[in-house]
Amino acid sequence: MSMFSTGILVLTSPLHTLPLRIAPVLSSAAQVVERTLYVHLHPGLNLGAGGGQPRPVFIQPVVDLSSLITGLYSNAANVCGHLDVRVLLTNVRAQPNNASSPETGGTGVACNPFPSPQPLSHSPEVVLTDYALQDPGQSPLVAQCLQRYTGHCYVCTPGLASVLLHPQLQKLEEEVEEGQKDDWDSRSERMETYSEVVVGGTFDRLHGAHKTLLNISCLLANKRFLIGVCDQELLKKKVLKELIEPYALRVQRLQEFLQDVKPSLQYEIVPLSDPFGPSVIDAQLQCIVVSEETRRGGEAVNKKRLENGLPGLVLHEIQLLKDAHHTEMEEEKISSSSLRSRLLGTLLTDPKQNKSHLPLVPYVIGLTGGSGSGKSSIAQQLEALGAVRIDSDQLGHETYRPGEVAYNRVLEEFGSGADLINEDKTINRRALGRKVFGNKERLKALTDIVWPEIALLVKGRIQRAREEGKQVCVVDAAVLLEAGWTDIVHEVWVAVIPEEETGRLDYQQRRDGLQGGGEGPRSVVSGK
Numbered sequence: 270m271s272m273f274s275t276g277i278l279v280l281t282s283p284l285h286t287l288p289l290r291i292a293p294v295l296s297s298a299a300q301v302v303e304r305t306l307y308v309h310l311h312p313g314l315n316l317g318a319g320g321g322q323p324r325p326v327f328i329q330p331v332v333d334l335s336s337l338i339t340g341l342y343s344n345a346a347n348v349c350g351h352l353d354v355r356v357l358l359t360n361v362r363a364q365p366n367n368a369s370s371p372e373t374g375g376t377g378v379a380c381n382p383f384p385s386p387q388p389l390s391h392s393p394e395v396v397l398t399d400y401a402l403q404d405p406g407q408s409p410l411v412a413q414c415l416q417r418y419t420g421h422c423y424v425c426t427p428g429l430a431s432v433l434l435h436p437q438l439q440k441l442e443e444e445v446e447e448g449q450k451d452d453w454d455s456r457s458e459r460m461e462t463y464s465e466v467v468v469g470g471t472f473d474r475l476h477g478a479h480k481t482l483l484n485i486s487c488l489l490a491n492k493r494f495l496i497g498v499c500d501q502e503l504l505k506k507k508v509l510k511e512l513i514e515p516y517a518l519r520v521q522r523l524q525e526f527l528q529d530v531k532p533s534l535q536y537e538i539v540p541l542s543d544p545f546g547p548s549v550i551d552a553q554l555q556c557i558v559v560s561e562e563t564r565r566g567g568e569a570v571n572k573k574r575l576e577n578g579l580p581g582l583v584l585h586e587i588q589l590l591k592d593a594h595h596t597e598m599e600e601e602k603i604s605s606s607s608l609r610s611r612l613l614g615t616l617l618t619d620p621k622q623n624k625s626h627l628p629l630v631p632y633v634i635g636l637t638g639g640s641g642s643g644k645s646s647i648a649q650q651l652e653a654l655g656a657v658r659i660d661s662d663q664l665g666h667e668t669y670r671p672g673e674v675a676y677n678r679v680l681e682e683f684g685s686g687a688d689l690i691n692e693d694k695t696i697n698r699r700a701l702g703r704k705v706f707g708n709k710e711r712l713k714a715l716t717d718i719v720w721p722e723i724a725l726l727v728k729g730r731i732q733r734a735r736e737e738g739k740q741v742c743v744v745d746a747a748v749l750l751e752a753g754w755t756d757i758v759h760e761v762w763v764a765v766i767p768e769e770e771t772g773r774l775d776y777q778q779r780r781d782g783l784q785g786g787g788e789g790p791r792s793v794v795s796g797k
Contacts, residue, residue, distance in 0.1 A: 273430065276302035277393040277419060281314040281400045284333045291337075292344045294399045297434045299349035305391045306349075307529070308341065308356045309422065310334070316400050316414045317407065323414070325422050327382050328361045330460045330488050338484045339588060342477035346603055347593045354477075356484050358531045359387055360422075363462060363491075387532065388424040390525045395430040402433055463555040463583065466490040467548050469497035469541055469566075471504070473513045473605040475522055478590045483523075485587055486558045487531040495554065496523060496538045497546040508606040509613075511765050516540060548582070549573035556583040562602075620760035627759060631657065631734050633742045635757075637749035638764030647764055648745040657734040661746035664726040668719055669696045675722040682714055720752040728757060 278298050282290055298306055314323055328334070338356055345354040360382035396419040402411060412431040419425060466489050472479055486494060500516045507513060514522075520538050527536050539547060548557060548570045559567040564586055571581035589602040599607040627633070634651070638644035652658040668675035671694045679696060683689060683704055691697050705712040727744055734742050744758055755761055 272303050273301060273395040274303060275305040275307075275391040275393050276395040276397055277307040277309055277423060277425075279309045279311060279314065279396060279398040279400070279415065279419065281311055281316070281398060284312050284331075284337060287312075287337055288340050290399060291341055292348055294434060295341075295345055295352075295354075296348045298397050299352055301395060301397060301432055302352065305353045305355070307389060307393060307423075308354065309419075310337075310356070310361065314400070314418075316398070316411045316418070317403065323418055324381060325360050325383050325418070327380055330361055330363055330462060332458055332460050334361065335460060335485050335488060335587075338488070339481050339590070342481045342484075343590045346477040346590065350594070355480065355526060355529050357529065358484065358487050359383065359533065361488065362533075363459065383422045386420065386422060386424045389529050393419070393423060393425045393429065395432060396425070397432045397434050399434055408433060460488065461583075462489055462491050464491050465493040465495065465551075465553050466556045466558060467495040467497070467551070467554050467582070468558045469499070469544075469546060469548070471499040471507065471513065471605060472496075472519050472523055474608055475526060476603055476605065476608060478603040479605075480526070481590060482558060482560070482587060483527065484530060485585075487527070487534060489556055489558065489585060490531075490534055493535040493537065493553070494527070495547065495551065496527075496536070497541040497548065498523070498538060500540040501542045503541055503544070505768075509609040509765070511763075512609045512612055513605075545570060545573055549577055549579070552579055554582055556585055558585045558587060560587055560589050562589060616760070624759055627757070628735065631731065631739045631742045633731060633744060633758040635744045635746065635749045635755060635761045636764070637746055637761065639747070639766060642764035642766040644747070644764040645745060647762070648743050651741070651743045656741040656743045657730070657739045659727055659730045659742055659744045661723055661727065661744060661748070664723050664730075665719065667726060668722045669698065671695065673722070675719050678718045679715070682718065683711075716752070720748070720754075724752070724754055724757065727754070731757070 276298065278294070280287060280294070295306075310328055311325065312328070316323065341356060342354065345352065362382065396415055398415055400411065400415070402408060411433065415431050415433075416429050420429065466486050468482060468486050470479065470482065483496075498516065498519055504510050504513055523538055524536065527534070544566060548554060557567050557570060564584065567582070567584045571584070574581055591601055592599070592603045592607060595601055595607060599610060634656075636644055636648055636651075648658050648660075667673065669679070670676060676696065679701070680689075683701065689697055689700050689704075701715070705715050727746075731742050744754070746752070746754060749755065749758075749761065
């Protein structure tokens with residue numbers, strides 16, 4: 270079967286049966302779609318012959334939908350974690366005159382939620398459905414009906430393909446036990462909605478738990494949705510904060526997701542530098558969406574609002590999503606911290622991009638990291654495996670030798686007095702460091718002299734390795750990124766260590782007399 274980048278899944282089963290079907294439906298869809306899967310809900314949609322061309326209808330926001338959305342994202346994380354699944358809510362809206370008909374399954378109104386097709390961030394190339402085909406001979410007609418229906422709702426690519434998933438699904442009992450059905454019916458009451466809703470979070474690398482929070486918030490909001498995104502101070506204690514996406518990128522992905530899900534809402538995304546943000550001063554807000562883990566934060570918001578003379582917000586609590594793939598070292602819930610941990614030791618970008626100017630052999634790895642990060646130990650391990658280790662700190666020492674280009678230029682720039690020249694005519698790097706630190710212009714003048722010379726020596730070592738038939742080189746350099754040496758390596762490896770751990774290491778080194786007050790300056794001017 271052909272694979273498509275983007276697809277849209279039209280779910281037609283009654284709400285009370287969808288929880289039983291959603292895992293196999295998603296599993297089957299993942300065999301057809303490989304990147305983005307939109308989900309459109311229309312319980313009771315009849316695509317069969319004789320019913321005429323069906324039209325989209327409004328679906329009432331009932332409590333069942335909230336549970337269904339939670340289960341859908343939970344199952345998606347378990348069975349098709351590689352897919353970017355997005356539940357669309359344009360046709361989910363409370364209407365004053367609810368009409369019950371066979372076409373709507375008693376949950377919609379005879380009104381068109383799509384005056385014109387809705388554009389999506391990624392145009393669907395294929396439409397899939399769980400529609401139960403009664404007569405296999407009607408398959409072509411049902412497929413055409415499905416294509417026309419989808420094209421009426423969303424802007425799709427020309428030549429939209431269609432796939433009926435039902436023949437691929439496991440045989441599922443359409444009838445549920447009466448007790449279970451009663452339970453679902455008891456929760457089918459209308460969901461309380463609000464004019465303005467607020468949530469807060471980091472929203473790093475949008476995952477199923479984020480999407481559940483955002484989708485249910487969109488379900489609750491009728492007019493405005495305010496989202497606070499953690500930035501600056503609020504990121505300092507996050508696990509592997511170095512891998513958190515930039516604020517602008519997180520906001521961009523939020524905007525794209527929300528515009529797809531419910532474009533009729535007014536979205537306002539603001540940075541959070543404290544735990545409260547505008548939630549404690551915005552008088553228009555009515556509801557805040559929390560999880561069982563963040564409920565205390567919602568209560569703290571209400572306490573602050575009361576202190577500010579504002580009414581408290583309704584706390585709408587959603588459940589956490591369990592991570593079926595978590596390890597013993599990770600949280601049981603789906604979380605960005607666990608996802609960032611799984612990024613360690615993986616490629617974040619394609620190393621082949623913009624590297625066509627480099628010979629394929631030897632393959633050059635640029636290894637960088639802060640003090641105490643274990644960078645040098647990693648380099649030594651790679652060297653033991655046969656890689657050629659190129660120590661930029663050692664090469665930095667060579668650039669300061671009498672007679673070298675950098676040596677002469679440093680003396681021209683910073684003087685040749687006795688305070689800078691040792692008895693053996695070598696440069697006193699500690700004294701040089703004291704001259705430049707605290708003065709950005711003087712530091713830049715020094716690095717502009719030294720770093721290009723170190724880069725030339727690195728290239729020379731790589732060339733020597735090539736002539737010796739070596740396959741891999743490792744450039745060990747703390748200033749690899751700052752010095753702009755990424756253009757001489759095929760890929761960059763970064764060793765990271767928590768800042769608090771770095772602080773303890775620095776304290777121990779000062780206590781044990783290992784730094785001597787000048788190690789920092791020496792490391793920068795040498796390229797260590």
